[in-house]
Amino acid sequence: MSVASYLCYPHLMRKVLTRAFFDRSAERVARELLGMYLVRRIGTREEAFRIIETEAYVGPHDLACHAAKGLTKRTEVMFGPAGRFYVYFVYGMHWMLNIVTEREGYPAAVLIRGIEGAIGPGRLTKRLAITGVFNGAKAVRESGLWFEDRGTAPSPRTIRKTPRIGVAYAGKKWARKKLRFVLVAPASQTSRR
DNA sequence: ACGATGATGAAC
């Protein structure tokens, strides 16, 4: 494959996001995951979905973050190294997919809330057949679930910041923080004037 | 608009 091919067909660029990408603040990771791809492999079948909605849960002081409860059996994955999935069950029905961020020992994560074709964290996991078996797994090819940079980073002007969904219990300060990131023009790769 | 779903952890 020549360099020219990549220039003509930017989607052929496929760079798997490694631990270093996630070993940063949850807020930055949440913002930069917009436009990246979540890739799922089941057997030999592979599907990639552009990420269009995320939320950052920024640490133990963030009262909306499960880690604010401290180290428990459920939250222990968040206390581990970055680049692993934190998957938990809510409301007796839905699996929520998060990716752990920050250094080992500092609990923080990004909730993947929406991909093209499946808006909503519960719908997304159902669509990709993601359950608790992914909890603690590394986001690498071998796991069957990973992230890729396909060279389609969105223009900053297509990114919206809003308060997170369903976190009123966290108190005004944390419920109001704009830690939800939404890509409003998923198809466009560059800014429009 | 509201009830059902049913793991986890905190409050009681």
Next chain:
DNA sequence: TTCATCATCGTA
């Protein structure tokens, strides 16, 4: 033991 939760679907 009871209650609320990082939703969603079916029924009214």
